[in-house]
Amino acid sequence: MAATDVDVFSNEEKRNLNLGGHVGFDSLPDQLVSKSVTQGFCFNILCVGETGIGKSTLMNTLFNTMFENEEASHYQNGVYLRPRTYDLQESNVQLKLTIVDSVGFGDQINKEDSYKPIVDYIDTEFENYLQEELKIKRSLFNYHDTRIHICLYFIAPTGHSLKSLDLVTMKKLDSKVNIIPIIAKADTISKSELHKFKIKIMSELVSNGVQIYQFPTDDEAVSEINASMNAHLPFAVVGSVEEVKVGNKTVRARQYPWGIVQVENESHCDFVKLREMLIRVNMEDLREQTHTRHYELYRRCKLEEMGFMDTDPDSQPFSLQETYEAKRKEFLGDLQHKEEEMRQMFVNKVKETEAELKEKERELHDKFEQLKRMHQEEKRKVEEKRRDLEEEMNAFNRKKVAVETLSLSQPLKKDKDRKN
Amino acid sequence: TNTQEKQYVGFATLPNQVHRKSVKKGFDFTLMVAGESGMGKSTLVNSLFLTDLYKDRKLLNAEERINQTVEIIKHTVDIEEKGVKLKLTIVDTPGFGDAVNNNECWKPITDYIDQQFEQYFRDESGLNRKNIQDNRVHCCLYFIPPFGHGCMKALHEKVNIIPLIAKADCLTPNEIKKLKDRIREEIDKFGIKVYQFPECDSDEDEEFKQLDKELKECTPFAVIGSNTVVEARGQRVRGRLYPWGIVEVENQSHCDFVKLRNMLIRSHMHDLKDVTCDVHYENYRAQCIQEMTSKLTQDNRMESPIPILSTPDVETEKLIKMKDEELKRMQEMLNKMQQQMHDKDQ
Numbered sequence: 001m002a003a004t005d006v007d008v009f010s011n012e013e014k015r016n017l018n019l020g021g022h023v024g025f026d027s028l029p030d031q032l033v034s035k036s037v038t039q040g041f042c043f044n045i046l047c048v049g050e051t052g053i054g055k056s057t058l059m060n061t062l063f064n065t066m067f068e069n070e071e072a073s074h075y076q077n078g079v080y081l082r083p084r085t086y087d088l089q090e091s092n093v094q095l096k097l098t099i100v101d102s103v104g105f106g107d108q109i110n111k112e113d114s115y116k117p118i119v120d121y122i123d124t125e126f127e128n129y130l131q132e133e134l135k136i137k138r139s140l141f142n143y144h145d146t147r148i149h150i151c152l153y154f155i156a157p158t159g160h161s162l163k164s165l166d167l168v169t170m171k172k173l174d175s176k177v178n179i180i181p182i183i184a185k186a187d188t189i190s191k192s193e194l195h196k197f198k199i200k201i202m203s204e205l206v207s208n209g210v211q212i213y214q215f216p217t218d219d220e221a222v223s224e225i226n227a228s229m230n231a232h233l234p235f236a237v238v239g240s241v242e243e244v245k246v247g248n249k250t251v252r253a254r255q256y257p258w259g260i261v262q263v264e265n266e267s268h269c270d271f272v273k274l275r276e277m278l279i280r281v282n283m284e285d286l287r288e289q290t291h292t293r294h295y296e297l298y299r300r301c302k303l304e305e306m307g308f309m310d311t312d313p314d315s316q317p318f319s320l321q322e323t324y325e326a327k328r329k330e331f332l333g334d335l336q337h338k339e340e341e342m343r344q345m346f347v348n349k350v351k352e353t354e355a356e357l358k359e360k361e362r363e364l365h366d367k368f369e370q371l372k373r374m375h376q377e378e379k380r381k382v383e384e385k386r387r388d389l390e391e392e393m394n395a396f397n398r399k400k401v402a403v404e405t406l407s408l409s410q411p412l413k414k415d416k417d418r419k420n
Numbered sequence: 421t422n423t424q425e426k427q428y429v430g431f432a433t434l435p436n437q438v439h440r441k442s443v444k445k446g447f448d449f450t451l452m453v454a455g456e457s458g459m460g461k462s463t464l465v466n467s468l469f470l471t472d473l474y475k476d477r478k479l480l481n482a483e484e485r486i487n488q489t490v491e492i493i494k495h496t497v498d499i500e501e502k503g504v505k506l507k508l509t510i511v512d513t514p515g516f517g518d519a520v521n522n523n524e525c526w527k528p529i530t531d532y533i534d535q536q537f538e539q540y541f542r543d544e545s546g547l548n549r550k551n552i553q554d555n556r557v558h559c560c561l562y563f564i565p566p567f568g569h570g571c572m573k574a575l576h577e578k579v580n581i582i583p584l585i586a587k588a589d590c591l592t593p594n595e596i597k598k599l600k601d602r603i604r605e606e607i608d609k610f611g612i613k614v615y616q617f618p619e620c621d622s623d624e625d626e627e628f629k630q631l632d633k634e635l636k637e638c639t640p641f642a643v644i645g646s647n648t649v650v651e652a653r654g655q656r657v658r659g660r661l662y663p664w665g666i667v668e669v670e671n672q673s674h675c676d677f678v679k680l681r682n683m684l685i686r687s688h689m690h691d692l693k694d695v696t697c698d699v700h701y702e703n704y705r706a707q708c709i710q711e712m713t714s715k716l717t718q719d720n721r722m723e724s725p726i727p728i729l730s731t732p733d734v735e736t737e738k739l740i741k742m743k744d745e746e747l748k749r750m751q752e753m754l755n756k757m758q759q760q761m762h763d764k765d766q
Contacts, residue, residue: 016498020470024686025449026502029442031690033435041434064427090432136709141698219444280430284437300547353754360761 042096042145043283044125046081046177048118048169049154050106053184058152058239059099061252061263062275063088066241067099076104079114081121083146098146106165115169122148122176126298133299147295149286150213150278151177154184155234159193161200170210176294178213178286180278181205186236186269187254187261194236201234215277216285229277235270238263446505448554449689452579454513454529455563459586464561464645465510467658467669468681472647473497473510490515490528511557526574533557533578537704556701559615559684559692564603564640572612578700580615580692582684583607588642588675589660589667596642603640614639615695617688635683641676644669 047055051074060066067086083100102118125147132143153170155162173179181201183189189197205212212233215226240263244253252263263271278286453461462474473495493512498505511532516525536556543552560579562572563586572581585591585599607614617636646669650659658669669677684692 016500017471017473019499019501023468023470023499023501024681025447025499025506025689026504027686028447028504028506028690029439031687032442033439035690035694036438037435041431043431063429088429088431090429093432093434095431095434136706136713138702139698141694219440221440275430280433281437283431283434284441288441296549303547353757357757357761360764364764 037092037094039142040094040096042098043287044083044098044100044146044148044150046100046102046118046122046148046151047154048102048105048151048173049184050156051076051104053154053156054239055101055152055154055184057241058154058182058184058237060241061239061271062279063097074107076107078108079104079117081117096144100148111165114165115172118169119172119176122173123298126176126295127302129295130299130302145287147290148177149283149290151179153179153181155181155201157183157185157188157197157236159189159197161197162204167204167208167210170205170212171208174211175297178289178294179210180213180274181234182270182274183234183236185238187238187256189236198232198234198236213286213289215282222281225281226277229273232270232273235274235277237271237274238269239271443504446507448507448509449693450509450511450555450557450559452511452513452529452533452557452560453563454516454560454575455586456516457514459563460643460645461512461561461563461586463647464584464586464643464677466647467645467677468685469499469508471497471499490525492528492532509555530574530578533575534704537578537701538708540701541705541708556696558696572607572614573610576613577703580695580700581612582615582680583640584680585640585642587644589644591642600638600640600642615692617683635679638676638679641680643677643680644675645677 045059047059049055056067065086065088067084080103081100082103083098085096085098088095088097100121105114105118108114129143129145129147132138132140151173153166153173155166170179170181183194183197183201186194215222215230217223217227217230238254238261240252240254240261242252242254243250244255244260244262246253246260246262251265254261254263262268266272451465453465455461466472466474491512491514493514494509495512496507496509498507500506513529516529533556540552540554540556543549557579560575560581562575562581562583564583572583575581583603585596585603588596591599606612617632644660644667646658646660646667648658648660649656650661650666651657652659652666652668657671660667660669668674672678
């Protein structure tokens, strides 16, 4: 299918032209949107945090849905990931939401390998996408994308600093997934403590080179709000699905003897900020970053591992045929070499076994000869004995005959004597 | 509304987010025009995009065109409308059908289309895919001469073809109808796949469905273009001035220009891109890979120069099985002989 080069003259200087009227391509974004809405969207959230830190409750609160789950046990042997997919709809938008929970995280005594199942899960989803992309007959436009778009990392509200497990885990994840760190159960920290805590966490992340997700500021429409939100990280959140009456409204809140912590009250916690950033403003950007940055990095590393190299960008347009031919020669040579080796090995093995067999044959032959000789020896001895015996028998027979004849003549004389 | 407010999560804004990002990124579109010289292709393109893309163009005379080969000329322009940026590339094919012997005139065009596919395939398979340019041809306007017939078969599985009846102002409405019927018949008879409008959803309202039906029955569109503005019925419009009247480009009773523009630009431009990506390009890619893998199996298991997932061929599987069985048999024989030796020793 190699296409031969056609003379292409291109008017290189792209001109900006003025239009003499309304052409109508300003509807292009709407055309694109209408198609996306018909296809539906999908979004995958990974929640990493200790058991009981409030991951499920936060998800329920964020999406205003009771995703069915029981409380997790604290006695897991290791960390494992549990994905669950839900179909949600809001006005005309359909969302396939997958929430992946890290069960057992932080529960073991030795947490050295705790990050591994998480990294493996993320890599597996990348691998699935890559496999689909490399297929011969592929359908990427209606592929259910299961790659993790966002990792919410739940930090325990100690008020001091990050735990070592947190640092290690986030460092392992930051090149693979968008991370938003959040302080869980923020209703146990006072305002002043919270301020210090946030600063300490951010400085620890920066000094250890952990790359967390930055809300994008390149689009003027959202740069301002994103920039201001970046300064509030990590978000201190409180989750609740219980409703409490406050004044003349019922709101989601947690009721304590000393007061009511309202989830959606921005002076109580950053829940509203998280929801705004995660869902209402940057959901699409999170999906895009996952695809264009994290997935591309994974793909490039994987392909390099497999031995592919990029072609020289300065090379003249060449057909796939030529690269193919070159590689083919190289690998044919390798293959032949390997074949030779194997053949040689086989021949050697056969020779060895042949030699063994010959050896055994010779031994057997020797034994046979020996036995034969022994047998002959025995035979000879037996022959000798037989001859001796025969001799004896003959001698005996002769003696017998002699005695018999003698005895025959003797008895007559005796009778004559008696008669007289 | 209080309960609605409470229950509002907010992912209904996703379409807006997508909209915003797409406007920021901008769009691109490559349109090819094919047809004999003098069919009015450039005029039509200018009329469609309300601009003049062909400044400083040199037209060849008849003598120069006798042995004319088909050239491929690209014009790229950046146009903007209400904040939406479009990088428009028009691929011209001057010389097409102009020579005396036109047997091979399709080849440069199909070669060009394949070249763009191949380039994209190579880019897509590379390690660094940061700035891939999409130069694939999204749509080909094929101009059928009013007194002739076309031959679109060479292109139909490589690109979205929209056949047009050119210079429709020299045909009466009856003649146009007859020509359209004939062309539709030929398309059916020869199994030529021209671009199909996507079926509209069953839940659209009746008016929309009716419009959609009318649009489909109107193909191939009979069009007229014009670079000049004339005064007609008190307005200044694009048109052609004849002694017997004024032909208005945007008058739906004069020609199908408006239908073409609405379909090509205002409602189906993105779909043309999607069909190119999801159907024509994928077909090219699959074919390319299959050719490569068939060569690979002939050479007995080799690695491919570009990353593809090759499922081991049936032939190769058989070969591997055979060799494995042979090895097994030999191993068994050796074992037997050794056993016999051992027995004899005892």
